[in-house]
Amino acid sequence: MPSTVTLRRTPLYSAHLEWGAKMVSFAGWEMPAQYSSIIEEHTAVRERVGLFDISHMGEVLVAGPNAERVLNHLLTNDVSTIGVGQAQYTLMCNERGGVIDDLIVYRVEPSVYLMVVNAANIETDFAWMNAHANASAVFENESDNTAALALQGPNSVRLLADVAARVPHFHVARLDVFGHECWIARTGYTGEDGFEILCDTGDAVELWNALLSRGRELGIRPCGLGARDTLRLEMCYPLNGSDMTAETTPIEAGLVRFVAFDKADFIGRDALLTQKEKGVARKLAAFKMVGTSPPPRSHYAIVAGARKIGEVTSGTQSPTLSVGIGMGYVETAVAQPGAKIEIEVRGKSYPAVIEQKPLLKRKS
Amino acid sequence: MNIPKDLKYAKTHEWVRVEGDTAVIGLTDHAQHELTDIVYVELPAVGTDVEADKECAVVESVKAASDIYASVSGEVVATNNELSNAPELVNDDPYGKGWLFKVKMRDPGELNELLSPNDYAHHIGA
Numbered sequence: 299m300p301s302t303v304t305l306r307r308t309p310l311y312s313a314h315l316e317w318g319a320k321m322v323s324f325a326g327w328e329m330p331a332q333y334s335s336i337i338e339e340h341t342a343v344r345e346r347v348g349l350f351d352i353s354h355m356g357e358v359l360v361a362g363p364n365a366e367r368v369l370n371h372l373l374t375n376d377v378s379t380i381g382v383g384q385a386q387y388t389l390m391c392n393e394r395g396g397v398i399d400d401l402i403v404y405r406v407e408p409s410v411y412l413m414v415v416n417a418a419n420i421e422t423d424f425a426w427m428n429a430h431a432n433a434s435a436v437f438e439n440e441s442d443n444t445a446a447l448a449l450q451g452p453n454s455v456r457l458l459a460d461v462a463a464r465v466p467h468f469h470v471a472r473l474d475v476f477g478h479e480c481w482i483a484r485t486g487y488t489g490e491d492g493f494e495i496l497c498d499t500g501d502a503v504e505l506w507n508a509l510l511s512r513g514r515e516l517g518i519r520p521c522g523l524g525a526r527d528t529l530r531l532e533m534c535y536p537l538n539g540s541d542m543t544a545e546t547t548p549i550e551a552g553l554v555r556f557v558a559f560d561k562a563d564f565i566g567r568d569a570l571l572t573q574k575e576k577g578v579a580r581k582l583a584a585f586k587m588v589g590t591s592p593p594p595r596s597h598y599a600i601v602a603g604a605r606k607i608g609e610v611t612s613g614t615q616s617p618t619l620s621v622g623i624g625m626g627y628v629e630t631a632v633a634q635p636g637a638k639i640e641i642e643v644r645g646k647s648y649p650a651v652i653e654q655k656p657l658l659k660r661k662s
Numbered sequence: 663m664n665i666p667k668d669l670k671y672a673k674t675h676e677w678v679r680v681e682g683d684t685a686v687i688g689l690t691d692h693a694q695h696e697l698t699d700i701v702y703v704e705l706p707a708v709g710t711d712v713e714a715d716k717e718c719a720v721v722e723s724v725k726a727a728s729d730i731y732a733s734v735s736g737e738v739v740a741t742n743n744e745l746s747n748a749p750e751l752v753n754d755d756p757y758g759k760g761w762l763f764k765v766k767m768r769d770p771g772e773l774n775e776l777l778s779p780n781d782y783a784h785h786i787g788a
């Protein structure tokens with residue numbers, strides 16, 4: 299990143315330094331990559347509980363009598379199927395079906411929706427929504443006024459037992475958390491039970507400290523973007539900008555269940571329907587290395603039969619499985635679980651196998 | 663940071679222990695701490711000729727791959743085979759069981775180009 303670019307800082311910047319974070323630039327923000335160790339933080343979330351600063355993410359409110367109609371035009375999933383207090387994973391596509399962003403939309407009032415979008419896309423998304431709305435609705439970019447924390451892991455429901463009792467999976471409510479009124483959702487990006495807490499920027503430090511001190515006996519750890527990436531990749535949750543771009547579609551990414559073809563017209567519908575009916579040439583496949591290998595990383599070549607069939611879009615060493623894992627677009631014919639492939643690392647090929655998603659199979 | 667007094671150091675964060683005409687090379691405590699979570703180590707084959715200041719090995723943490731430079735020129739005469747099953751030894755014991763490889767020096771005069779413990783401490787701001 300050129301030195302002329304000023305990185306943005308979340309309200310928790312000083313708290314991260316106090317906790318010994320190694321800071322990195324991510325999507326224009328100066329964010330904690332890790333505090334102690336990615337593997338330790340990852341394990342804390344899988345086995346106990348971890349706390350992430352996700353204030354870099356964007357929040358956009360949409361309100362008005364046309365809000366549902368406008369969102370159903372802009373987004374691939376059907377917002378009319380969720381009630382007040384419910385959440386939905388969805389995508390925003392261009393006319394070619396390419397992914398502009400993936401997001402979670404929360405219906406917070408009958409005619410008010412809150413969208414949490416990726417940090418790198420806040421301005422792009424907001425401009426696109428305003429430019430492509432098919433009816434009048436009020437869009438408000440609340441990103442600068444909003445901080446966000448993710449509390450993830452099995453012990454998160456013990457730490458916030460009262461909230462857990464009132465907010466079921468994929469729901470959201472406006473609740474008091476340690477004296478601060480927040481939007482608190484039972485959602486996340488780790489594959490574990492947990493919460494995402496949206497609060498006023500001024501409340502972030504107190505909430506962060508309260509959760510870390512009250513969570514001490516439950517084995518809580520502050521967690522950085524490094525662990526966030528390894529956790530989501532074990533679950534095969536795509537990262538927009540890496541696993542999805544404006545040049546790839548939800549059908550290719552294996553996200554057809556989040557595309558509601560039975561609702562009224564939406565942006566990208568024709569292109570996506572054609573792909574759904576005729577099939578796609580490539581698919582986002584998940585793979586696992588066979589035995590010891592360097593960790594796969596983005597842009598490494600995926601090879602089958604001595605022929606390059608794709609490229610890694612995300613890769614890492616899985617802390618839970620202790621083996622290299624990744625995802626990448628490969629020719630559909632090859633993208634079948636059990637198919638043998640190879641990943642090319644520094645001119646040498648290492649064996650891997652295509653796996654069913656998610657790579658981490660949960661107990662139930 | 664642990665910077666043993668009996669070793670020499672490269673600006674690229676390798677340490678060198680001189681044993682007769684052989685140099686034992688590893689990664690410093692500072693470097694392993696910066697990388698953390700080392701999950702893979704790729705070493706040169708025994709018999710390979712390495713050049714001082716040229717990359718000859720790779721250490722991979724969860725988040726990134728880092729080049730390791732040969733601190734001296736010569737022939738690789740031994741590598742730490744334990745690291746293929748236990749790369750975390752580089753984190754746990756960087757100056758001991760986490761050593762990387764040994765080079766039979768072609769020109770021991772190259773050792774004079776390396777940093778003293780004090781200069782390395784200064785280099786990393788310790």
